[in-house]
Amino acid sequence: MAKPQRPTTAIGKTADYLDQRTSIGVLVKEFARKVFPDHWSFMLGEIALFSFVVLVASGFFLTMFFEPSMALVRYEGEHPASMHGQLMSAAFASTVEMSFEVRGGLLMRQIHHWSALIFVGSIVVHMFRIFFTGAFRKPRELNWIVGLTMLILALAAGFSGYSLPDDVLSGNGLRIIDGVVKSIPVIGSFMSFIVFGAEFPGGHIIPRLFTLHIFVIPALLILLIGLHLFLMVLQKHTQYPGAGRTDKNVVGYPAAPVYVAKMTGNFFIIAGVLTLMGATMSINNVWNYGPYDPSPVSAGTQPDWYILFVDGALRLMPGPGWEWVIGGFTLSMNLLIPAVIVPGILFTLLFAWPFLEARVTGDHREHHVLDRPRNRPVRTGVGVALLVAFIVCALAATNDLIATHFSLDIFVITWALRVLFFVGPVFAFWVTKRVCLGLQRKDRELVLHGHESGRIVRFANGEYIEVHAPLEEEERWLRVNYDSPVPLEIQPAMDARGVRRKGYKSDRRWQRLSQFFYEDRVAPVTPAELEAAHSHAQHDEIEAKEPTGAGAAGGRRKR
Amino acid sequence: MTQKLKHSQRDEDIFVKALAARRHHRLAPVVLLLLALLTTGGIYAALAPSTAKAETVSTADIETGKKLFQANCATCHGPDAEGTDGVPSLVGVGAAAVDFQVSTGRMPMQMTGPQAQAKPAQFNEEQTAALAGYVASLGAGPAIPTDEQVDPALGDASNGMALFRTNCAMCHNAVGAGGALSEGKFAPALWETSPRNIYQAMLTGPQSMPVFNDANITPDEKRDIVSFLVEQREGSAGGNALGALGPVSEGLWAFAIGLGLLIGAAVWIGAKSS
Numbered sequence: 001m002a003k004p005q006r007p008t009t010a011i012g013k014t015a016d017y018l019d020q021r022t023s024i025g026v027l028v029k030e031f032a033r034k035v036f037p038d039h040w041s042f043m044l045g046e047i048a049l050f051s052f053v054v055l056v057a058s059g060f061f062l063t064m065f066f067e068p069s070m071a072l073v074r075y076e077g078e079h080p081a082s083m084h085g086q087l088m089s090a091a092f093a094s095t096v097e098m099s100f101e102v103r104g105g106l107l108m109r110q111i112h113h114w115s116a117l118i119f120v121g122s123i124v125v126h127m128f129r130i131f132f133t134g135a136f137r138k139p140r141e142l143n144w145i146v147g148l149t150m151l152i153l154a155l156a157a158g159f160s161g162y163s164l165p166d167d168v169l170s171g172n173g174l175r176i177i178d179g180v181v182k183s184i185p186v187i188g189s190f191m192s193f194i195v196f197g198a199e200f201p202g203g204h205i206i207p208r209l210f211t212l213h214i215f216v217i218p219a220l221l222i223l224l225i226g227l228h229l230f231l232m233v234l235q236k237h238t239q240y241p242g243a244g245r246t247d248k249n250v251v252g253y254p255a256a257p258v259y260v261a262k263m264t265g266n267f268f269i270i271a272g273v274l275t276l277m278g279a280t281m282s283i284n285n286v287w288n289y290g291p292y293d294p295s296p297v298s299a300g301t302q303p304d305w306y307i308l309f310v311d312g313a314l315r316l317m318p319g320p321g322w323e324w325v326i327g328g329f330t331l332s333m334n335l336l337i338p339a340v341i342v343p344g345i346l347f348t349l350l351f352a353w354p355f356l357e358a359r360v361t362g363d364h365r366e367h368h369v370l371d372r373p374r375n376r377p378v379r380t381g382v383g384v385a386l387l388v389a390f391i392v393c394a395l396a397a398t399n400d401l402i403a404t405h406f407s408l409d410i411f412v413i414t415w416a417l418r419v420l421f422f423v424g425p426v427f428a429f430w431v432t433k434r435v436c437l438g439l440q441r442k443d444r445e446l447v448l449h450g451h452e453s454g455r456i457v458r459f460a461n462g463e464y465i466e467v468h469a470p471l472e473e474e475e476r477w478l479r480v481n482y483d484s485p486v487p488l489e490i491q492p493a494m495d496a497r498g499v500r501r502k503g504y505k506s507d508r509r510w511q512r513l514s515q516f517f518y519e520d521r522v523a524p525v526t527p528a529e530l531e532a533a534h535s536h537a538q539h540d541e542i543e544a545k546e547p548t549g550a551g552a553a554g555g556r557r558k559r
Numbered sequence: 560m561t562q563k564l565k566h567s568q569r570d571e572d573i574f575v576k577a578l579a580a581r582r583h584h585r586l587a588p589v590v591l592l593l594l595a596l597l598t599t600g601g602i603y604a605a606l607a608p609s610t611a612k613a614e615t616v617s618t619a620d621i622e623t624g625k626k627l628f629q630a631n632c633a634t635c636h637g638p639d640a641e642g643t644d645g646v647p648s649l650v651g652v653g654a655a656a657v658d659f660q661v662s663t664g665r666m667p668m669q670m671t672g673p674q675a676q677a678k679p680a681q682f683n684e685e686q687t688a689a690l691a692g693y694v695a696s697l698g699a700g701p702a703i704p705t706d707e708q709v710d711p712a713l714g715d716a717s718n719g720m721a722l723f724r725t726n727c728a729m730c731h732n733a734v735g736a737g738g739a740l741s742e743g744k745f746a747p748a749l750w751e752t753s754p755r756n757i758y759q760a761m762l763t764g765p766q767s768m769p770v771f772n773d774a775n776i777t778p779d780e781k782r783d784i785v786s787f788l789v790e791q792r793e794g795s796a797g798g799n800a801l802g803a804l805g806p807v808s809e810g811l812w813a814f815a816i817g818l819g820l821l822i823g824a825a826v827w828i829g830a831k832s833s
Binding site for chain 1: 724732740746798817829
């Protein structure tokens with residue numbers, strides 16, 4: 001028996017030292033050989049992960065200089081000239097000071113803020129990738145919930161951080177939050193006093209937000225990121241449909257060295273892009289807005305992009321007539337509807353979607369192969385409708401900028417967007433669904449008849465046909481191997497003896513919803529249909545070569 | 560000497576007596592009121608902010624201005640500048656208002672609309688001065704500020720910002736990037752407005768803008784505001800200011816540049832092996 005070879009390099013020796021003491025080699029071996037499927041869209045979540053890393057690193061730097069206090073101080077710094085000698089809170093003064101007096105402070109602040117925008121942005125893009133490809137289906141419903149929770153935490157992290165400098169802009173945002181909290185029936189004003197520790201703005205909100213922003217929210221995020229990735233590894237990554245890919249295998253590359261190299265490279269690209277943005281593009285210059293004071297609100301006051309939809313919903317909501325006084329209590333529907341109910345509907349729908357879809361599909365199987373969005377027209381349509389509603393609300397929040405930059409009347413914009421808020425999503429749903437069904441028909445056509453070759457053949461009798469080239473196996477696999485659910489079948493209302501069945505009404509409701517999802521469908525090509533089409537095609541080919549019985553040819557003929 | 564003294568004493572006596580005799584006269588309150596009005600009016604006339612100094616513009620210039628006015632402005636403002644239906648009278652608006660409206664090209668107005676748009680000035684400096692002189696001669700109003708009054712170097716940008724934030728930012732944006740008003744009206748961006756025009760706008764309140772008279776914002780404070788606005792033109796310490804429009808433009812750039820580049824990089828990395 002040969003003596004086991006001892007490592008000779010420094011790295012090898014260190015690894016061996018560690019392995020002998022921790023047996024970590026088993027884990028490395030297991031993980032390094034883990035196969036991940038390859039696709040650029042699988043790196044969207046990575047953008048979120050790595051911008052979070054940049055956020056933690058730059059945020060750590062900022063906490064060294066930020067003073068979370070609302071104590072009144074006079075700013076003595078010379079720069080910027082517009083702030084010199086002004087009275088402000090210590091939080092604002094320390095923000096301005098770290099921007100102008102601390103070496104690299106402004107760069108770090110800007111990197112931090114750009115990273116925050118990109119962090120939330122990549123989470124949303126990642127989420128829509130998951131949604132449109134059906135990656136939330138069993139067994140990944142729980143991970144979908146983990147992800148959505150992280151989205152909400154990211155919004156909370158962003159909003160709490162945006163408010164910390166205690167400037168006029170973010171203070172106006174907090175004032176809106178105060179209004180929304182106060183609009184909660186009965187307990188609203190108590191809640192507001194609990195949140196702010198006094199009548200708005202009080203003297204506690206900045207330190208409180210600071211604790212949330214640098215401790216509670218990041219801790220929860222790190223915990224959930226761990227869980228998110230653990231579940232991803234445990235359940236294996238989904239893969240796009242393609243030849244040889246099934247729900248029972250994973251086609252891809254090993255984590256080491258392929259993905260280790262790709263992820264490392266991607267991290268440096270992401271950190272580089274964020275740093276470049278921080279270095280060249282100014283963001284949230286709080287000294288432009290000035291220290292917070294509850295009286296001024298400047299034109300062009302908006303929250304960061306991910307809260308725009310709430311601000312927009314508030315701007316779209318008509319004011320008069322929506323404040324109901326019931327038994328001495330004021331019910332501010334003009335605040336509750338846009339700021340609580342609209343986001344509530346959005347997030348409830350998102351949280352419930354995997355379960356809702358499984359129920360109307362009657363689907364309890366595991367799925368590891370993704371859907372092509374066209375093959376789920378209603379899901380894709382709903383996703384686009386949600387996006388349109390989100391964008392309409394976000395546009396409404398920018399109504400004043402649209403008015404000045406496109407020379408429009410702000411009231412006309414508001415009214416147009418009010419109509420669009422209701423009409424837009426429905427129209428987008430309808431268009432998207434039709435486009436999906438159309439693409440499915442195109443796929444069907446392609447599978448049955450092949451590619452147009454551009455070769456025109458004339459028969460002896462003068463008739464022209466275009467010769468179609470058959471599809472490659474891989475192309476066909478993609479277009480025929482997918483689930484195409486049909487509406488739920490339910491038990492009849494009465495049993496054989498004419499007794500009314502319990503639960504029929506509920507079943508019928510689910511069936512209606514199921515019909516909404518799957519009634520309009522283009523069935524994938526079956527092997528029998530394919531066989532029939534092939535014999536036809538061969539028939540044509542023969543005819544084309546020996547154009548004798550031209551009259552009998554059909555099917556693929558160009559009309 | 561003594562006689563003289565006596566005489567004056569007697570005079571005084573007569574005066575006091577007369578005053579005492581008429582103190583309860585029926586018209587005494589009216590006389591007092593008139594005296595009070597004259598006094599306050601006189602003090603005001605002496606201390607009030609300087610009004611149009613018609614004497615700096617010669618009569619010939621006023622005549623030229625009148626001709627220009629009748630040829631270019633009278634259609635709307637009336638032959639005597641007293642206004643017509645829906646068009647304001649210019650009597651008492653002062654030279655500052657004319658100089659602001661004409662030198663920014665807002666007047667003569669190109670077309671009716673939610674508000675007069677700035678455009679290349681239609682008159683040269685001499686003509687503008689003549690028009691201003693003519694309108695100022697119709698009634699006293701705010702005069703064109705001197706160069707010293709609008710010199711940004713003499714102002715305090717810090718105080719200017721505090722004033723701008725509480726008085727102007729709600730329409731013009733925190734650093735003067737402009738903002739929307741109702742029904743298609745808007746508060747213009749102030750990036751390119753000359754210090755003189757900024758000052759005049761505060762003084763005369765053109766269109767939807769309120770008047771910030773010298774009691775409201777003193778001339779020194781106006782200069783502070785000018786100083787703050789001019790300082791903003793140096794750009795942001797943080798790099799490209801992105802229009803200074805706040806979170807909306809930041810969000811747009813985050814998607815267009817940031818996520819655009821990063822998704823592009825993801826596609827590139829994803830395409831490398833497959």
